[in-house]
Amino acid sequence: MKKFERLTSTVVPLPIENIDTDQIIPARFLKATTREGFGNNLFRDWRYDGQNEPKPDFVLNSPVYSGKVLVAGKNFGCGSSREHAAWAIQDYGFDAVVSSFFADIFKGNALNNGLLPVQVSDAFLHAIFEAVSKDPATQLVIDLENQTISLPATGISESFEINPYKKACLINGYDDIDFILNQKEEITKFEQERVSFG
Amino acid sequence: MSKTLVEKIWDAHVVKSEEGFPDILYIDTHLIHEVTSPQAFDGLRKRGLPVLRPKQTVATADHNVPTIDQHLPIKEELSRYQVDMLTKNCAEFGVELYGLGHPFQGIVHVIGPELGITLPGKTMVCGDSHTSTHGAFGAIAFGIGTSQVEQVLATQCLLQQKPKTMKIEVNGTLNAGVRAKDIILYIISKISAAGGTGYFIEYAGTAIQSLSMEARMTICNMSIEMGARGGLIAPDEITFEYVKGRRFAPQGEAWDKALAYWKTLYSDADAQFDSVLSFDAADIEPMITYGTNPGMGMGITQHIPATAAQPDSEQFSYQKALDYMGFKDDEPLLGKQVDYVFIGSCTNSRIEDLREVAEFVYGRQKAPNVEVWIVPGSKQVEKQAIEEGLDKVFEAAGFGLREPGCSACLGMNEDKIPAGKYCISTSNRNFEGRQGPNARTLLVSPLTAAAAAVTGQITDVRTLLNHPELA
Numbered sequence: 001m002k003k004f005e006r007l008t009s010t011v012v013p014l015p016i017e018n019i020d021t022d023q024i025i026p027a028r029f030l031k032a033t034t035r036e037g038f039g040n041n042l043f044r045d046w047r048y049d050g051q052n053e054p055k056p057d058f059v060l061n062s063p064v065y066s067g068k069v070l071v072a073g074k075n076f077g078c079g080s081s082r083e084h085a086a087w088a089i090q091d092y093g094f095d096a097v098v099s100s101f102f103a104d105i106f107k108g109n110a111l112n113n114g115l116l117p118v119q120v121s122d123a124f125l126h127a128i129f130e131a132v133s134k135d136p137a138t139q140l141v142i143d144l145e146n147q148t149i150s151l152p153a154t155g156i157s158e159s160f161e162i163n164p165y166k167k168a169c170l171i172n173g174y175d176d177i178d179f180i181l182n183q184k185e186e187i188t189k190f191e192q193e194r195v196s197f198g
Numbered sequence: 199m200s201k202t203l204v205e206k207i208w209d210a211h212v213v214k215s216e217e218g219f220p221d222i223l224y225i226d227t228h229l230i231h232e233v234t235s236p237q238a239f240d241g242l243r244k245r246g247l248p249v250l251r252p253k254q255t256v257a258t259a260d261h262n263v264p265t266i267d268q269h270l271p272i273k274e275e276l277s278r279y280q281v282d283m284l285t286k287n288c289a290e291f292g293v294e295l296y297g298l299g300h301p302f303q304g305i306v307h308v309i310g311p312e313l314g315i316t317l318p319g320k321t322m323v324c325g326d327s328h329t330s331t332h333g334a335f336g337a338i339a340f341g342i343g344t345s346q347v348e349q350v351l352a353t354q355c356l357l358q359q360k361p362k363t364m365k366i367e368v369n370g371t372l373n374a375g376v377r378a379k380d381i382i383l384y385i386i387s388k389i390s391a392a393g394g395t396g397y398f399i400e401y402a403g404t405a406i407q408s409l410s411m412e413a414r415m416t417i418c419n420m421s422i423e424m425g426a427r428g429g430l431i432a433p434d435e436i437t438f439e440y441v442k443g444r445r446f447a448p449q450g451e452a453w454d455k456a457l458a459y460w461k462t463l464y465s466d467a468d469a470q471f472d473s474v475l476s477f478d479a480a481d482i483e484p485m486i487t488y489g490t491n492p493g494m495g496m497g498i499t500q501h502i503p504a505t506a507a508q509p510d511s512e513q514f515s516y517q518k519a520l521d522y523m524g525f526k527d528d529e530p531l532l533g534k535q536v537d538y539v540f541i542g543s544c545t546n547s548r549i550e551d552l553r554e555v556a557e558f559v560y561g562r563q564k565a566p567n568v569e570v571w572i573v574p575g576s577k578q579v580e581k582q583a584i585e586e587g588l589d590k591v592f593e594a595a596g597f598g599l600r601e602p603g604c605s606a607c608l609g610m611n612e613d614k615i616p617a618g619k620y621c622i623s624t625s626n627r628n629f630e631g632r633q634g635p636n637a638r639t640l641l642v643s644p645l646t647a648a649a650a651a652v653t654g655q656i657t658d659v660r661t662l663l664n665h666p667e668l669a
Contacts, residue, residue: 017515018391018491022629027608031262031276033236033283045631050617073515075392078425078491079629080608081327082234083343104395104427105327109343122511163359165219175345177245180353183214183222187250187355190213190224195459 002114003173007095007142010067012059013132019072020079021106025088027080038084039091060092064136071098071128071140076117077106086110096142098149100125111166112175118142118149118160127156144170200466202363203432204398207338207463211321213355220357226320228255228350229306230293232284233262233610234325238348239287251354252292256315259284259297260305262610265573265600268298277611291351304576304602307331307544311415312578314444318433318460323350328544328626330421333430334414335437336463338398340427361427362396362472365465367403370479375660377554378413379546379624379643381405382420383485383495385477391493395425397473400465405479406431411440412550419545420626423492432464484659486531487628487641489519494628498646498658502529522630523638524618531640531656535567538621539651540633541644542573542600543607546624549582551644552599556588558648558662564596565654571613572597573605597651609634622650 029041046058054061070089076099077085086109089097096116110117120128131138131154141150144167150157162170169175180187201209213222230238235257242249249255262277272278281298288295296302302309307328310316318336323329325347332339342356350356368381386393399421406417414431421429431437438457441447448456465471483497494516496502504527508516520526541547541555552574564570572592574580580602583589589599606613607625614634615621621639624647625632628639640656649659 015514016518017512018493020491020627020629022608022627022632026631026635027261027610028614030233030610031280033280034240035237045635050635075395075425078391079327079422079627081325081329081341081343083237083325083345086343101392101395103392103425105341105343105422109345112343112345126511163220165357176357177241177349177352180222180349180355180357183355184353186214186222187224187353191354194210194224196226 001169001173001175004095004114004116004144004170006144007068008139009069010137011069011071011128011132011140012065012067013129014059014070014072015129017073018075018078021077021082021085022079024077024085025082030082030084035087036091038088039093042088042092068093068095069098069140069142070094071125071132074099074101076102078103081105083109083113086113086115090115098125098128098140111170114170114173116142116144116170120149120158120160124149124156124158127151127154200469202465202469202471203336203400203430203463204338204361204363207319207321208360210319220359223321223356223358225323225350225354225356226254227315227322229310229322229324229329230255230257230347231261231306231326232259232280234344235287235347236280236283237344238351239291241348242291242351245352247352249291249293249351254354255293255351257284257288257293257295258303258306258309260602261604261608263298263603264611265603265605265613268601274612301577304578305544305547305604307419308548308575308579311335311411312444312576314441314447317441317447317456318437319463323356327422328419330427330429331415331419331544333418333421333428334411335441336430336433336460338428338430341422361398364394364397364399364426364473364475365471366399366401367474367476368401368405368479369403369476370405372405372479373483375484375645375663376482377643377645378409378416380482380485381479382417383487383492383641384482386420386424386492387485387495388477389424389475391423391491392425394421397426398428398430399426401429401431407434410550411436412548415548416545420492423626433460484643484646486646486656488523488525488531489516490522490628490630491519492626492628492641494519495641498656499532502527502531504528532658534656535620535654536622536640536650536656537568537619538615539568539570539647540573540606540621540623540625541647542571542575542605543625544575544604545626546644547573547575547579549579551624552579552583552588553586555644555648556591558645559595559652560591562595562652564651567654568651570597570651571600571606573600574602576602595652606633608632609637622647622656
């Protein structure tokens with residue numbers, strides 16, 4: 001899994017709430033059997049029109065915004081469990097997503113792929129959108145070790161939560177399977193000792 | 199110590215719990231399908247690992263299969279490849295597959311319960327967010343991503359944080375024309391598409407207890423539409439009666455033992471929930487959604503809430519949703535023409551749903567302006583419907599009964615709603631483009647969908663309930 005430590009980058013703002021995984025990657029693009037290439041269809045129907053021409057008013061098609069951090073409105077990633085959503089965001093080139101609220105399954109999927117979901121306060125999210133609309137070159141700094149996110153241009157900063165185990169996974173680039181495989185004896189013991197019904 | 203139902207089942211499945219780490223949770227049953235499993239099998243190959251307990255995994259093909267001519271090779275090349283890949287992976291790793299052509303094939307959340315694979319007290323996962331459906335039996339069941347599918351295949355366990363618990367009570371008697379789908383759409387409209395995030399929800403109260411198993415599945419199915427990964431209902435006589443005699447349910451002495459255990463599966467009277475909500479069944483009318491998330495729902499006779507009435511920070515997204523739907527503030531939806539009616543999906547494609555639709559349309563005709571797709575949840579549902587003559591009722595009304603699959607719920611196969619068209623749908627998501635690029639989805643119960651099928655417009659089904667047995 002990809003390691004994550006500290007990131008300083010400009011951001012791509014998407015100030016829309018309840019962005020569901022069908023927007024991130026529509027179901028008709030889930031037919032691949034590998035994890036690669038989903039970035040081409042990230043936000044497909046917002047990004048391209050019916051003739052597959054880029055829609056100029058969508059932020060990913062704007063020459064003004066770029067960066068390794070996607071910043072979006074609350075309840076990001078709601079809907080389907082498709083991990084393809086996290087793969088698409090990562091494949092496109094993002095290393096982190098910032099929102100004031102994440103849907104559970106998306107958050108887990110992101111963490112399992114080394115894509116860092118950073119949950120910030122509504123006020124901080126608003127501050128990012130405001131700073132970026134004034135100056136698209138605004139830099140955002142995410143420090144996973146210290147669990148802080150800051151906008152140096154405005155001087156504001158806040159801390160964010162992350163499960164300590166998942167944090168260690170991201171920093172070291174290891175995943176849950178490596179972890180559970182080390183507990184195989186305990187699993188067998190559990191199976192032998194439990195009473196199973198059906 | 200007193201425990202909630204979730205805690206009882208969870209604690210019985212914890213292999214290891216360590217401070218600072220998520221629990222290692224043992225998974226009894228893993229359901230897989232063609233779309234979210236190929237990368238997981240690929241992962242096993244790369245790590246050189248087998249499926250640890252292949253007998254605890256069951257596979258089916260549902261998400262991208264066609265719903266006509268299933269006996270022919272799948273025309274769409276990528277779908278065919280994905281289904282073939284599932285067949286190959288199941289053969290290689292020793293997993294039972296109920297693929298196309300198999301009498302048990304169907305939507306993964308329909309076949310689990312009907313085969314008696316879904317049982318009270320189990321932990322169940324699937325790479326699909328509507329896995330919460332199985333919670334209707336008093337099981338811990340939730341959707342997972344593909345990395346977790348790989349994890350469960352490799353270890354039969356999942357690293358998982360214990361969820362918070364919420365109890366949602368619905369008490370009282372349902373009004374005429376109000377069904378389980380209306381109850382859950384009502385709850386979601388009250389607590390929003392994010393209101394259950396971080397929780398497992400236990401549904402309780404007299405209005406829930408009076409529901410059949412299939413209706414309970416409809417409720418639990420949509421838990422994820424308020425952000426809750428799981429939703430469950432304590433098992434009772436209705437549950438046991440449904441499970442008894444099903445193909446993979448325990449038999450004989452094993453049944454007696456299981457039953458004795460299942461009867462202990464309820465939240466203790468003084469168990470503490472992290473949140474408790476209560477609703478009155480009498481307040482619920484037939485529901486419909488008007489926006490692009492399932493939280494944007496209202497009683498079918500109501501007017502669309504005004505944008506200005508939404509919190510400032512939400513007005514932009516709210517307006518965007520109404521623009522997408524082609525609706526305006528304060529507008530009523532009754533009488534609006536629809537183009538498609540979709541009756542199907544893991545929410546509403548079971549035999550009771552089809553029976554209800556057939557009973558309503560019997561002696562009535564499809565409106566000329568609508569196309570109606572009725573997609574049974576499984577081969578067994580299809581067979582039962584044909585045995586009961588429901589297909590003939592549908593044909594007489596001008597619809598066809600298609601073959602089982604997820605179909606127009608997510609439009610991965612050919613069953614897509616064209617751009618700009620309105621679809622009254624018994625499925626679970628009204629997201630932008632969910633049923634096809636720029637398609638517009640209105641979520642309703644099967645009964646309300648049936649009403650639209652015969653009138654061609656959004657209709658308050660209560661005005662057409664002249665069959666006394668439906669009232």
